[in-house]
Every structure is written in structure tokens, then in C-alpha cells.
Amino acid sequence: MNSNHNDTIIIGTGIAGLTAAAELSARGRKVLMLEKNDSTGGHVGQWSVCFPFGISGRELAESILPQSNANVSIRTRSTASAISTLPDGSLSVSCTDGTAHSARTVLLASGYGMFDARLKEELGYGIYPGVLTSEDIERQWQKGERPLAGHSNPRFAIVHCVGSRDLKCNIRHCSKVCCMVGVKMATEIRQRYPDSQVTNYYMDLRMFDNGYEELYHDAQLNYNVQFVRGRISEVAPTNDGRLYIRAEDTLLGKPLRDKVDALVLMIGMSAHEPLHVDGEPMNRSINGFVGTASPVQINLTATPGLFVAGAAKGPMNITEVLADARAAAAETDKYLSR
Amino acid sequence: MITPDNFNIFVIPFTLGMTFVIIWLLATIVRLWRHMPQADRRRVRHSILTVSTLRAAGEIVAEVLIHRRIWKRNKFLGYMHMSFAFGWFMLIVVGKFESLTYTGNHFNPIWYPLFFKFFVPGEHEFFLSAFFTQAMDLWLALILSGQILAFVKRRMPGRTIGIRPRHTAVNRAALTALWFIFPLRLAAESVTAGIHGGGGFLTGTIGQAIAGAPVLDSLFMPLWWAYSISLGVFFVLIPFSRYFHIPVEGFLILARHWGVSDEATIRTLETLACSACGMCLRVCPRAQGDAPRMQPVYFIERLRAGRDNDNDVWGCLGCLRCEEVCPVVVHSTQIRMARKMQAVPQRRPQPAPAPVPQARQGVDVALFAGCMGKLTPGTKAAMNRILQAAGLAYAWVDEDEDLCCGRPLRLSGRTGEAQARMDRLKTALLALNPRVIVSTCPICYNMIRAAISARPVLHHTDFVAQLIDEGRIAVGRSAQTLTYHDPCELSRMADISSRPVSTLAKVGTLKQPDECGRESHCCGGALGGLAVAGHERTRLMTATADYLQRPGAQTIVTACPLCKKSIAQHAATPVVDFAEAIAKSLKTSSINQ
Ligand code: SF4
Ligand code: SF4
Ligand code: SF4
Numbered sequence: 059m060n061s062n063h064n065d066t067i068i069i070g071t072g073i074a075g076l077t078a079a080a081e082l083s084a085r086g087r088k089v090l091m092l093e094k095n096d097s098t099g100g101h102v103g104q105w106s107v108c109f110p111f112g113i114s115g116r117e118l119a120e121s122i123l124p125q126s127n128a129n130v131s132i133r134t135r136s137t138a139s140a141i142s143t144l145p146d147g148s149l150s151v152s153c154t155d156g157t158a159h160s161a162r163t164v165l166l167a168s169g170y171g172m173f174d175a176r177l178k179e180e181l182g183y184g185i186y187p188g189v190l191t192s193e194d195i196e197r198q199w200q201k202g203e204r205p206l207a208g209h210s211n212p213r214f215a216i217v218h219c220v221g222s223r224d225l226k227c228n229i230r231h232c233s234k235v236c237c238m239v240g241v242k243m244a245t246e247i248r249q250r251y252p253d254s255q256v257t258n259y260y261m262d263l264r265m266f267d268n269g270y271e272e273l274y275h276d277a278q279l280n281y282n283v284q285f286v287r288g289r290i291s292e293v294a295p296t297n298d299g300r301l302y303i304r305a306e307d308t309l310l311g312k313p314l315r316d317k318v319d320a321l322v323l324m325i326g327m328s329a330h331e332p333l334h335v336d337g338e339p340m341n342r343s344i345n346g347f348v349g350t351a352s353p354v355q356i357n358l359t360a361t362p363g364l365f366v367a368g369a370a371k372g373p374m375n376i377t378e379v380l381a382d383a384r385a386a387a388a389e390t391d392k393y394l395s396r
Numbered sequence: 397m398i399t400p401d402n403f404n405i406f407v408i409p410f411t412l413g414m415t416f417v418i419i420w421l422l423a424t425i426v427r428l429w430r431h432m433p434q435a436d437r438r439r440v441r442h443s444i445l446t447v448s449t450l451r452a453a454g455e456i457v458a459e460v461l462i463h464r465r466i467w468k469r470n471k472f473l474g475y476m477h478m479s480f481a482f483g484w485f486m487l488i489v490v491g492k493f494e495s496l497t498y499t500g501n502h503f504n505p506i507w508y509p510l511f512f513k514f515f516v517p518g519e520h521e522f523f524l525s526a527f528f529t530q531a532m533d534l535w536l537a538l539i540l541s542g543q544i545l546a547f548v549k550r551r552m553p554g555r556t557i558g559i560r561p562r563h564t565a566v567n568r569a570a571l572t573a574l575w576f577i578f579p580l581r582l583a584a585e586s587v588t589a590g591i592h593g594g595g596g597f598l599t600g601t602i603g604q605a606i607a608g609a610p611v612l613d614s615l616f617m618p619l620w621w622a623y624s625i626s627l628g629v630f631f632v633l634i635p636f637s638r639y640f641h642i643p644v645e646g647f648l649i650l651a652r653h654w655g656v657s658d659e660a661t662i663r664t665l666e667t668l669a670c671s672a673c674g675m676c677l678r679v680c681p682r683a684q685g686d687a688p689r690m691q692p693v694y695f696i697e698r699l700r701a702g703r704d705n706d707n708d709v710w711g712c713l714g715c716l717r718c719e720e721v722c723p724v725v726v727h728s729t730q731i732r733m734a735r736k737m738q739a740v741p742q743r744r745p746q747p748a749p750a751p752v753p754q755a756r757q758g759v760d761v762a763l764f765a766g767c768m769g770k771l772t773p774g775t776k777a778a779m780n781r782i783l784q785a786a787g788l789a790y791a792w793v794d795e796d797e798d799l800c801c802g803r804p805l806r807l808s809g810r811t812g813e814a815q816a817r818m819d820r821l822k823t824a825l826l827a828l829n830p831r832v833i834v835s836t837c838p839i840c841y842n843m844i845r846a847a848i849s850a851r852p853v854l855h856h857t858d859f860v861a862q863l864i865d866e867g868r869i870a871v872g873r874s875a876q877t878l879t880y881h882d883p884c885e886l887s888r889m890a891d892i893s894s895r896p897v898s899t900l901a902k903v904g905t906l907k908q909p910d911e912c913g914r915e916s917h918c919c920g921g922a923l924g925g926l927a928v929a930g931h932e933r934t935r936l937m938t939a940t941a942d943y944l945q946r947p948g949a950q951t952i953v954t955a956c957p958l959c960k961k962s963i964a965q966h967a968a969t970p971v972v973d974f975a976e977a978i979a980k981s982l983k984t985s986s987i988n989q
Contacts, residue, residue: 177964179961180773228965
């Protein structure tokens, strides 16, 4: 099916795609959105609470793009597989279901993948039931589930930088948001399980944005969260079904052992396999995410008419994604007006 | 007696060169002998008149002359090496007998057989003279055929030869001299035959063809001079070039057969015996990228010149692929090890007191996961299931204590400290008083089996295979397809490769890549190679992960925690340990036992 009447095809309906769609439709552009999953909202749409907004990810995503919008049509379960330039300069996106869609511009808002925690086998994900990822916990909470319901005084350990800043996984980049998410999660655990104890194991805390540092202080002062600088080196099951962890406190220079009920891994963002554009894999930046045309053209790729927005370019927090998506929409609009 | 019949001034370059190389070789051997420990010298004295010398002689013929190991790997290279070595050897031997038969004198001057056709030109009737003439031409033809082949290949580097090593200046000079020798001999003898008649099917035929040409007389002396000079230059360069391997390899083979155990002696001989054939270059995973070259062929060449660098010493992964194919069996990783030990201060600390797990003494099986094993708890969990199914009492010796086999320290040249770690591990293992010691890491396994002889030491692949063979556990076969990756430390170092495969064949269908077993690729994670940059590791790991996915099996199985980590990180196909593959296929009846 060819739908040539669209001005823009947006790949991905996470908060980047939704924001750009809202901007472009407000400027009178017709937008087709392709989403590989069953519903819109992306990763953020699955989070129970978003810092510092204090609302759930679903609410946040829904507030971006009003439900019915005459200029925007959304196709779910459509996975874009390749992009090609047509003779008239417009772009065609082919999907794995065999359909192809064309428009004068394409905006890539395909976001990121989550690091597969099984690759850090030493942390026991997929081997010991008590080991969870940040994504697992968010999902369970959002569904209203309560992990570790039966435990009294549950002990939690939160591990930062799993699949980020780890040469052993050949991943150098910092995923930027997981420090904040890890601290936020620690306070949330303390709220949900008032008799719990939480310790965060970090390499260094990168509390860079508005309100982050305050969150960190709050976690220590009001929620009694413990912070240990060091990596967990080993996880083993105990006879009573808990987890035995070993780490090094690198501030004290001492080895450290503990028994916990749950180990939460703050898994990082990883780049998707690059899409093929005109038969070649797309340019990638140093961290493997989508690369842009130049340091100044932060939303244009090397292909004319093909734009990129949000965390497809590398880790970003929600505020940054919103700003970047608006910029990308403005660039796309400018291109369409030429 | 030196007379005009057997001397001409042109023989001097050759004679000087030959004398020089003989003196140099003798000096080298005497120096090695002097540095050899008493025990080894005694061993040599006792072995000289035994059958081991004969065996060595057999190997010398097979390897130094025929180059059997090169033939097995690469017919083309084999022919080239054989044509030079065997052809030249036969020229010398037959030439010796020719001059002996002709003069009836055992003590002809050293140059006489070589320049026989100069001193005795034309046709002469003596015992077997026709045979000698034809035979000498045959050997010359053999050498020249190898040379023509080599020349053609040089013009069109193709598949057979693969990557060719780039040699140093002195090696190139020696090679140039060598390339001139035999064509010049052909020319000198042909011209001689052209003037005086005689000669065999090669020189004689050419001689007849050019007979009567007016230039022959003016070419005669210059060609014999050139032949002698090229020989002389080549011989003088021998001790400084890779061609020193020609005389030294024989001594290396003798030393091995005589049981010389002194590492330094063997290492020196191996260093000198490397022929720079470049076979190691073709298999080294590090040769595929753009990293600076450190393969044995280059490392040894620089080591001989006393100019080996950090990358040579610290840039080798220790995967042993090179040693597997080396026709001289040069243990280059040991040579590097010795260099590492020179680079790092040596100390031998007291081992820390070992944990003595009183409560668990007297187990059937003492298990050791090792530091890498801690990174793969899935393997440990699988072994627990298997051992429980087998109904055996077991204990992991490093359950709550950090123990180390010492290998990482050893590979960084700190052998004394490594030994202290091993001593501690040994005490802890034996304190359990186990019937058998099992390690799930091939690296630790190699270390432990070298250190402990009081108990059987097994790698877990062997141990689990034994449990199945003895009927202690039962496994079921499913439709799954598996590709087994042979870890370097298990296949090449411990020679365990067929049993894991035949055991896995009991639980699924194997799809092996072309190069497996002792020829397997290195996962790229090998513990050596401290100087290998991160991006190169990634390249190595990706290449091997891709290679293992080519047969298209559903699961990749390996038997080393390091391999598992390296491959899993870069493969889309799931990667499991051997123990996990077996544990998954345990028959429930055997679990309930
Ligand atoms: S944000 Fe924090 S936890 Fe996340 S990768 Fe960066 S340093 Fe690690
Ligand atoms: S180390 Fe062995 S394989 Fe390598 S060049 Fe020397 S002889 Fe050949
Ligand atoms: S051991 Fe492996 S990495 Fe080292 S030189 Fe040999 S083949 Fe190359």
C-alpha cells in the first residue's frame, strides 16, 4: 500500500515520536507513525513513575499527543526494515510485513534497546529468581504486582551501570538516566516496603539534571538509602533462598559481603542494529547509536530528508528527548517548506 | 695437497664463507653445551650411543630434508622447502662420493666436490661416472624447479601461500644470495660443458646447445667466480639470518631425543631453529587485523637480533594456534614467557594460609570454578544438578573463599607469586580429601593437573562424560542442533577435543565448523595478550562468534567460562557451557535417583 499523501513518516511512537508528531501536526503536516509494538508510548510508557514529573509513564505519553488527531495516523505492529530514496527525492520505508510507505521526509525516533542482563552472567540474571532488572520492577509495579510480598524486612541491592561503562561488555557509554532512576527506585522501594533496607552500588553518581542532586540527598536523609561505591563481583544463592553478594567498597578499600532478598540491575540503553538506508547500514556515532550529518546538524542524518530524534542518537533523559524531538520537528518542517 | 689441479683462486670466497659458518656453528654449540646443567650433559653423554640417536636421525631426515610437517599442511610450501633442502643435501653427498670415486682420496679440499666440474671438465670415464653426472644434474633440476615455483608464486601471490612474512634486511640479503647460487651453478656448469663437452641431461644439453658460441670463453671464469661469491656471501650471512635454522634444527631434534630438559637450552635452540616459514602467520588470529605484527615468525626474528619489543612480548594471546602448525615445533609462547619473566621483578612470597573446610572433608568430588567460573554461575548450577543426579558427595573448594590457580599472574610474568597461589589452592583441594578433583575451567585444569599428582584431576567435560559412560547419569537426545567450540586451553593445550563432541552427540545433533578440534579458532578472550587493545579484542571475538554461527546451530556450546563470555557477548545465538547442555538433557529418572 502506497500512501503518498503523507508529509512525514515517523518511525517509533515513544515520547520522541509522539512529541514530533504533535509538533508537525500543529504545523499542518500530515504524519504517518509506524510502531513495531501493539501500543504506543515506548519505554517511558511502561514506567510506573517518571521523575521529576511524578506521574506514570503512560500518563506522560498520553499527554503529549491528544488521542484523536486528524493529521496523524498510527500503524502499530509495523516494523520498519529499510529506507530507500526514490527518484523524486522522497523516501520509502519498507516494513517487515511487506508493506512500503513513502513520504518526502522520514523521522527516525526508534529509541534504544535495553541491555540483555544475561550477558553479565556473574550477576545471576535468569539464574537466580531474586535477580531482577530495573525494567522488570517498573513493569511489575505498573501492573500492580508486588514482588517479595511475603518477606519481612526485605533487603534490596541496586546495581548501577549494568551494561553501561563496561569494557568487558564492549560498552563504553554512560546511559545517563540510570543513576537517577536507581536513586528514585531506591526511595520508591523504601516507600512501598517501609521495613526494607536498600543499598545502591555505584561507580560514580551522575546526578546532572535539575532536581537529581536533591533526589540523592532526599534518599539518604529521609529514606535512609545506603550508597556504596563499588561493583558487585559475585552473586551466589544461599541455602535459605536469598542472595549472597560480594563487592568491594572502593572508598574504604575493603571487601564487603551481604545477603539480600533482591538484586535490582540498572540495565543500560543499547543501540539497535542500524537500519539499512539505500542498501547500506546507517552511519553510527562512536557509541554505536545513529549518527548525524554534522556536529551542528543534530537532527539530520547523512541522507537528505531523513531526520533523527531522541534516544536513537544515544542515551537521553525525558526532558532532553522532548526538546530534541521538537527541534527535529522544526527541522523537518523547514525541509518540507523548501 | 693443494695443486693447480684442485685449487683456483676463485674458490676462496666460498671457502672463507664455509669456514666461517662452521666455526660459528661450533662456537654456538659449545656455548650451549657449557651453559647446560650437569644433569642434562650427563643425559646427552648416556644417550649418544643409544637408539634415540637413530630416532633423531630419522626425524632429521623427515623434517630437515623432506619437511614432512610442512607437506602435511601445505603441499606447495612443502615442495619448495624439500626441493632446496633435499636437493642441496643430495648435491653435497653425491658430489662428495663423485670426487671420492674420481680421486680415490678421502681428503679432498673442502671446495673440491663443489667445483668438481671446474677441475674435471668434460667427459671422463671412472667408476659410475655417468651415474654421478646425471644424478648431480637431477638434484640441481630439483632445486631449480622449487626455485621456479617460488618465483612464479612471488609474482602472483595466491591462495596457496596466504600471508607471506616480510623479512628483515639481512634475511632479504641472504635470500638474494641464495637465489643466485643455483642458477649460477647451472650457468657455470653449462658453459663448462659447452666448452669441454660432458655434462648431464641438464647442463650437458644446454652445453651442446650453446657450444661454439664465441662468448663462452669470456664467460667461463666470471661465472665460476660469481657462483663461488654467491655461496660465500650466503654462508657469511647464515648466522645472522633465518638460514641458521638449517644446521641448528638438527641439533634441536637431537637435543629433544636425548632428553635435554633445560628450558633455556631448548629455548635458544628453538629460537635459532625457526625457519621463518611463516606458517604461524597464517593461523594467528592477530594477523588478520591491522595490529602491529608479533607472530612467532616476526617475534623470533627480532629476538635473534635482540630487538624484540613490548608488543612481541605482551601482545600474544597464547591461543597456541601457531604452535599447532609450526613444523619445527617452536614453543613460542614459552619463549615469550621467559621474556616476560625478565621484564618483571621476580619474587616468591609465602602462600597465605589455605582455608581448611573441616566440615566437608571426605567428599567424592572436589570442584574448582576459578575466578572466571565465578563469572558463569550457570555452569556451577548445572554441575550441581548433574552431581546431585549422580548421587555424589561434592564440594566447591572456592565456595566462600577466593582461591586462584595463579595463571593470570603467571601470564604476566610473575611466576613466583603464581606459584604461591597454586600452593594455597593445592592445600585447600587436598584438605577436602576428595576421590577426584574437577575443574570447570580449562585454564585452571591445566594448572592443577600440572601441580597435583596425588589425585586424579579432570576437566568437567571428561568427568561428566565418564558419569554418562558409567551409567551414573542418563541423558536424552532431542532434536536440538549444537555447535561445539573447542577452547584453546582444552583442545590444543590439554588435547581434549573429541570426547566433549561425542558426549554432546548424545543430547543433540552437532554442526561443527570446518576448523574445530585442535584447529579451533580463539574466542579472542584468551588470558595472554595484555597489550591487545580493546577494539582488537572486539574484532577477534566478533570474528569467532560469526564463524561459530555459520553452521547455523540453535545453540553454541563451549567448555570454558572465558570462551562462553567472549562468544556470548558477540553472538546472536545463545551460548551455553557443556555442563548446562548436559544438565538440560538429564533424564528425569536419573534426577530422581
Ligand atoms: S547514569 Fe549512572 S548508572 Fe547509568 S551508566 Fe551512567 S553512571 Fe552508570
Ligand atoms: S615459529 Fe614455526 S611456524 Fe612460525 S615461522 Fe618459525 S618455524 Fe615457521
Ligand atoms: S599463540 Fe595465538 S596469538 Fe599468540 S602468536 Fe600464536 S597464534 Fe598468535
